[in-house]
Every structure is written in structure tokens, then in C-alpha cells.
Amino acid sequence: MDYQNKKSKPKFIGNYELKQTLGEGAWGKVKLGIHKSTKQKVAIKTICKNKVRQQNMGIQIKREVNILKQMKDKNPHVVQLYEVLASKSKIYLVLELVTGGELFDKLVNEHRFSEAKAKYFFRQLVTSIAMVHDEGICHRDLKPENLLLDENNNLKISDFGLSALYLKEKDSCTSTSESCRIDLLHTTCGTPNYVSPEVLQDDGYDGRKADIWSMGVVLYVMVTGVLPFDEPSLPKLFDRIKRGIYRKPLNLSPNLLDLLSKILVPDPLKRISMKGIQNHPWMKVEKIPTPMTK
Ligand code: ADP
Ligand code: MG
Numbered sequence: 001m002d003y004q005n006k007k008s009k010p011k012f013i014g015n016y017e018l019k020q021t022l023g024e025g026a027w028g029k030v031k032l033g034i035h036k037s038t039k040q041k042v043a044i045k046t047i048c049k050n051k052v053r054q055q056n057m058g059i060q061i062k063r064e065v066n067i068l069k070q071m072k073d074k075n076p077h078v079v080q081l082y083e084v085l086a087s088k089s090k091i092y093l094v095l096e097l098v099t100g101g102e103l104f105d106k107l108v109n110e111h112r113f114s115e116a117k118a119k120y121f122f123r124q125l126v127t128s129i130a131m132v133h134d135e136g137i138c139h140r141d142l143k144p145e146n147l148l149l150d151e152n153n154n155l156k157i158s159d160f161g162l163s164a165l166y167l168k169e170k171d172s173c174t175s176t177s178e179s180c181r182i183d184l185l186h187t188t189c190g191t192p193n194y195v196s197p198e199v200l201q202d203d204g205y206d207g208r209k210a211d212i213w214s215m216g217v218v219l220y221v222m223v224t225g226v227l228p229f230d231e232p233s234l235p236k237l238f239d240r241i242k243r244g245i246y247r248k249p250l251n252l253s254p255n256l257l258d259l260l261s262k263i264l265v266p267d268p269l270k271r272i273s274m275k276g277i278q279n280h281p282w283m284k285v286e287k288i289p290t291p292m293t294k
Contacts, residue, residue, distance in 0.1 A: 013085055013094075015035050015037070016036070016094065017036060018032075019034060025045060025159075027046070027047040028045070028046035028090070030043055031043070031044050031046065042096070043094075043097045043098065044093070044095070046092055047061055047090060047092070047093070048089065049091060052091075065093065068080075068081035070137070074131070074135065077128030077155055077156060078128065078132065078156070081094070081095055082094045095158075098150050098156045100148065100149030100150050100151055102145055102146075103121065103144040103148070103149060104143075107144055107225065112223060112225030113222045115223060121155055122218075123285070125147065125155060125215055126215070128157055129274070130274050132157070138211050139157065139214075140207055140210060140214075141194075141214075142157075142215055142218060143194040144218060193227045193230060194213075195214070195241065196214065197241050197242040197266040200238050205268060212263060212271060212273070212274065213268075216260060219260065219263070223249065223252060224252075229241045229246060241266075255281045255282035258281075258282070259282045
């Protein structure tokens with residue numbers, strides 16, 4: 001009896017009552033939270049301090065918090081951070097609730113998107129990552145699981161856990177390449193299919209160009225439903241990524257094939273820039289996009 005009472009007792013984090021799990025992250029669960037007086041709904045990302053300590057990732061978490069604070073109210077396509085709470089064993093990031101699920105799930109449900117639909121999401125991704133880069137931040141972990149959708153199918157970028165501030169003057173990633181690499185391999189939970197060749201090659205790199213590569217992989221996955229670089233073993237996968245060998249999809253428009261071939265270029269210096277993507281013919285909207293159904 002006692003046990004049952006205990007079980008049904010509402011759990012509070014600060015002023016928020018914790019409800020059901022919305023998603024699983026590498027550091028803990030993301031749960032729905034409801035403010036006890038205003039009833040505002042939020043997402044609460046739990047980070048287990050122990051896990052963070054074990055994997056020496058404290059700096060990463062601080063970075064995520066600082067970046068979200070820096071982006072606050074500036075970019076409508078970045079999930080907002082409202083506050084940070086902590087208990088003895090956990091850190092809680094109180095985040096804007098995004099209710100439309102992951103782009104990943106939508107893609108799995110629909111298998112693949114039409115070019116028009118992919119363009120609708122990709123244009124939002126380009127606009128918002130361009131804004132993020134203008135703030136001096138690169139994301140470094142762009143993949144459909146980290147792209148959430150709101151109730152109107154607007155893209156919301158989440159999970160800045162691996163983001164780095166790059167030095168605007170030097171145009172390079174501030175963290176040492178070694179730590180970038182280890183962190184990436186760590187937190188992508190196994191198969192880093194979205195990681196650029198230069199990140200794998202482990203020499204100093206421009207994080208913005210690495211984001212552009214990942215955006216190219218996201219675009220490819222959206223229009224084909226399969227990964228451009230996929231191998232059962234990590235060494236083989238890395239080799240394919242470094243050589244930039246991917247199957248040219250059939251049934252895509254010449255403009256889209258051209259754009260993909262300019263993004264998925266292993267040499268970051270020869271890879272298309274964000275401006276180049278924005279001005280590419282495929283990015284033009286031919287018709288007023290009709291509202292997307294979920
Ligand atoms: P991790 O850094 O461990 O990958 P994420 O920030 O990506 O954690 O969150 C894990 C999952 O939780 C996401 O893929 C998503 O399904 C869900 N989630 C995260 N943030 C939110 C949010 N603000 N609103 C709704 N769901 C979220
Ligand atoms: Mg994530």
C-alpha cells in the first residue's frame with residue numbers, strides 16, 4: 001500500500017511536475033514537465049552527473065548550456081532553454097517543448113520524402129544553421145534525430161551537446177581536434193554516419209564546413225530513405241566517408257544531384273559554402289509550398 005502511494009506520488013523538479021518520457025538521450029531521459037501554477041508545458045532533459053563524470057563530459061554539458069543561453073530568443077529554429085536546475089545527482093535543462101516529434105520518425109514513417117517536402121525542411125535547416133554559424137557556433141551533430149518538428153512542421157534544432165564555438169577570426173573549431181573526434185565517436189552511440197571526413201581525419205577543421213557535410217547527409221537521407229555512407233564495420237564506414245563514395249540515387253532531379261555532389265565533397269575547401277547552397281538552383285521554391293500534413 002505504502003509502496004503504491006509512493007509510486008503514484010507526483011515528482012517535481014523545481015516548479016515542474018515530471019510526466020512521461022519524450023525521448024532518450026545519451027545522458028538521460030527527456031521528460032514532459034508541467035509548471036505547477038502556470039501549467040506551462042516544457043521538456044526537461046535529465047543529465048546524470050555520474051555518467052557525465054565517468055565520461056569526462058562536463059565541459060560538453062557546460063558548452064550546451066552556454067550555447068543555448070547565447071542563442072536564446074535569437075533563432076526561432078533553435079530549441080529554447082528556459083532554465084537549468086540541479087539536484088545532487090542530476091542536472092535538468094528546462095527546454096521549450098517541441099511537440100511534432102523527430103524528423104527521423106517522420107522519415108521512418110514515410111520511408112522517404114518527395115523533393116518538394118525535403119526542400120521545405122532543408123530550406124529551414126539551411127536558414128537556421130546559417131544563423132547559428134553567424135553567432136560563431138557550429139552544431140557538429142546534425143542528424144534527423146536532433147531535428148525536431150513543432151506542431152506546424154517547423155524545424156527546431158536540438159541537442160547542442162557537441163557544439164563548439166569557433167573562432168570567427170580564425171574560422172576554425174576552438175576545441176582541439178582530438179577532443180572533437182573522441183566526443184563525436186562517443187556520443188553518436190556507435191555509427192557516426194553523418195560525420196564529415198575531416199572530423200574523422202582528426203586535423204584542425206572548420207566546424208561550419210563539417211555541419212554542411214552533415215546537412216548533405218541529412219538531405220540525401222530525406223530524399224532516398226537510405227544513408228549515403230553505410231557499412232557494417234566502422235573502419236569500412238570511415239574509409240567510405242573519407243573517400244566520399246556514395247551511390248548516386250536514381251530518380252532525383254539533375255539540380256538536386258548537382259547540389260548533393262557539391263556538398264558531399266571530402267575536401268572541405270572544395271565543398272560548397274552556405275552561401276553557395278542558398279544560391280543553388282535547387283533551393284528555389286517553384287510553387288508556394290502547401291502546408292505539410294504530419
Ligand atoms: P542527447 O543529447 O542525449 O542526444 P537530445 O537533446 O537529442 O539528447 O534528446 C533526446 C531525445 O529527446 C530527442 O531525440 C527527442 O526525441 C527528445 N527531445 C529532446 N528535446 C526535446 C524537446 N525540447 N521537446 C520534445 N522532445 C525533445
Ligand atoms: Mg540527440
